Amino acid sequence: MNNSDIQNLYEWLTQAECITVMTGAGVSAESGISTFRDAQEGLWSKYDPMEMASPEGFSRDPELVWSWYQWRRQQVQQASPNAAHLGIAELQKRLKLYLITQNVDGLHQQAGSTEVIELHGHLFENRCHNSQCDYHESVVDIEEPLKRCNQCQSAYLRPSVVWFGESLDASVIDMAQKVSQQCDLFLSVGTSSEVYPAAGFANVALQAGAKLIEINPNATSLSSKVDLLIAKPAGQVFKHLMSLFDD
Ligand code: BJW
Numbered sequence: 001m002n003n004s005d006i007q008n009l010y011e012w013l014t015q016a017e018c019i020t021v022m023t024g025a026g027v028s029a030e031s032g033i034s035t036f037r038d039a040q041e042g043l044w045s046k047y048d049p050m051e052m053a054s055p056e057g058f059s060r061d062p063e064l065v066w067s068w069y070q071w072r073r074q075q076v077q078q079a080s081p082n083a084a085h086l087g088i089a090e091l092q093k094r095l096k097l098y099l100i101t102q103n104v105d106g107l108h109q110q111a112g113s114t115e116v117i118e119l120h121g122h123l124f125e126n127r128c129h130n131s132q133c134d135y136h137e138s139v140v141d142i143e144e145p146l147k148r149c150n151q152c153q154s155a156y157l158r159p160s161v162v163w164f165g166e167s168l169d170a171s172v173i174d175m176a177q178k179v180s181q182q183c184d185l186f187l188s189v190g191t192s193s194e195v196y197p198a199a200g201f202a203n204v205a206l207q208a209g210a211k212l213i214e215i216n217p218n219a220t221s222l223s224s225k226v227d228l229l230i231a232k233p234a235g236q237v238f239k240h241l242m243s244l245f246d247d
Contacts, residue, residue, distance in 0.1 A: 002230075005228065005230050006230070006237065006240045006241055006244070007244070008228055009213060009228065009230065009237070009241055010241055010244045010245075012185055012211060012213065012228070013091065013095065013185065013187075013241075014095070016095070016183075016184050016185035016211075017096065017184050018096050018097075018098075018182055018183045018184055018185070019091075019095055019096065019097040019098070019183055019184075019185045019186075019187060020097075020098045020099075020100065020179045020180055020182070020183035020185070020186050020187070020201075020205060020210075021088055021091075021097060021098070021099050021100070021186075021187045021188075021189060022100045022101070022102075022186070022187070022188050022189070022191060022198070022201055022202065023084075023088070023099070023100070023101045023102065023103060023108070023189045023190055023191065024101075024102045024103065024188075024189070024190045024191025024192065024193075024198075025102070025103060025190060025191070026189065026190020026191060026192075026216060026217075026233075026234060027082075027084045027085065027088075027101075027103065027107075027189050027190035027234050028079070028082070028085075028103055028105055028107055028190075029190065029233070029234075030082040030083070030084065030233055030234065030235035030236075031079040031080060031081065031082045031085070031107060032075070032078070032079050033075060033076060033079050033105055033107075034072075034075065035190075036049070036192075037192050037194065038218075047068065049164060050164065051064070051065070052064075052065055052068050053161075053163045053164055054163045054164045054165055055129070055163055055165060055166060056165075057163075058129065058156075058158055058163070059129075062129075062146055062156050062158075063146055065158070066145075066146040066156075066158070067146075069123070069158075069159045069161075070142055070143065070144075072123065073123055073124065073139065073142040074142055076105045076106070076107075076123060076124075077142060079105070079107065080107075080110070081107045081108075081110050081111035082107075082234075082235040083234075083235040083236070083238045083239040083242070084189065084190070084234035084235045084237070084238040085107050085108055085110070085111035085113070086111045086112070086238070086242075087238030087239070087241060087242045088108065088111070088113060088189075088238070089108065089111040089112035089113040090112075090242060090245075092112075092113055092114065093112075094245070098115075098117065098179035098182075098183065099113050099115070099116050099117065100116075100117040100119060100176045100179065100180075100198075100201065101116055101117070101118055101119065102119050102120050102191060102195065102198045103118075103120070104118070104120050104121050104122055104123040104159075104161050105123055106122065106123065106124060117172060117175050117176050117179070118172065119162070119168055119172060119173075119176060119197075119198050120161055120162040120168070120198075121159070121160045121161035121162050122160055122161070123139075123159060123161060124138060124139045125137070125138055125139060125159070125160035126138075126139060126157040126158060126159060126160055127157065127158065127159075127160040128149040128151065128152060128155050128156075128157060128158075129149075129155040129156050129157070129158045130149065130152050130154065130155035132152075133149055133151055133152040133155065134151075135149050135150065135151040135152065135157075136160060137157070168197065173197060176197075176198075176201055177201070177204060180201040180202075180204040180205045180208070180210075181204055181205070181208045182208075183205055183208075183210050184209070184210050184211065185210055185211050185213065186201075186202055186205035186206070186210045186211070186212050186213070187212075187213045187214075187215070188202055188212065188213070188214045188215070188216070188222055188226075189214075189215045189216070189234050190215065190216060190234050191216070191220070192220050192221075193220045193221050193222040194220075194221065199221070199222075202222055202225070203225075206225060211227045211228075212225060212226040212227055212228075213226060213227060213228045213229075213230070214226045214228075214229050214230070215230045215232070215234050215237050216229075216230075216231065216234075217231055217232055217233055218231075219231075
């Protein structure tokens with residue numbers, strides 16, 4: 001690891017007045033949770049996103065999609081926050097830092113982060129697939145089979161996550177937009193920056209004059225625009241970074 005990159009990261013973070021961090025699946029990779037687009041192990045190398053993460057896919061085969069999400073819930077239930085989740089939570093205690101995540105795994109909250117702006121929903125919540133019905137419930141039993149909604153008695157319950165073609169919660173988008181515009185440092189961690197509107201928030205920050213930093217072992221469409229690129233796994237970077245706060 002290049003020590004001067006981590007030293008720069010430390011200095012920019014501690015000198016910033018307001019920081020916004022955007023995380024994606026890569027921040028949870030070192031906790032053993034699959035990413036989506038990594039070539040070898042990413043979920044989309046084995047599963048078709050339009051079958052597993054779209055309302056049309058769920059309507060075609062609800063049993064298949066439900067069982068895939070139950071499997072993902074098991075994977076997350078066995079995982080713990082890694083040094084990146086823990087480091088971000090610690091930074092939030094010391095600095096003015098907003099956290100936006102595309103992840104649905106809840107590991108940032110487990111690590112101690114608060115007021116997390118969750119763009120794509122929550123894995124451990126179900127909601128009714130009928131958009132006219134407002135039924136929501138927390139997941140208690142991750143082995144429960146697919147079931148119909150108790151409230152409307154007709155549609156199936158589904159994970160309370162945002163699939164392709166579905167709108168994100170308007171208040172959540174507004175909040176993400178606001179904190180991206182406000183910050184003077186935007187840190188992108190472990191996202192391919194391919195999925196919108198999430199991928200657009202770095203550009204919002206850039207246009208508002210913020211510095212951009214990316215932590216990702218692989219190049220993304222954001223990499224050419226950043227002021228500092230740290231091409232290493234996020235857990236390793238945060239472990240090193242947080243040791244500088246102890247000195
Ligand atoms: C590490 C690491 C380590 C590995 N350390 N790093 C504008 C332009 C073009 C298209 C659109 C647009 N606006 C909307 C769209 C359509 C669509 C979209 O963006 N499509 C693109 C793919 C082309 N967007 C939508 O449909 C969104 N809805 C919407 O905009 O509504 C209005 C609308 C609808 C229709 C048309 C137009 C407007 C909804 C998007 C919902 C995304 N849902 C998912 C599933 C969530 C539930 C679940 O978890 O199952 O969200 S898909 C999946 O992708 C998931 C993720 O949150 C999201 C982003 O993935 P992420 O986090 O970036 O993961 P990866 O795997 O891609 O990348 C991991 C990265 O980590 C890699 O770069 C690695 O290198 C790195 N890494 N190890 C650090 N240790």
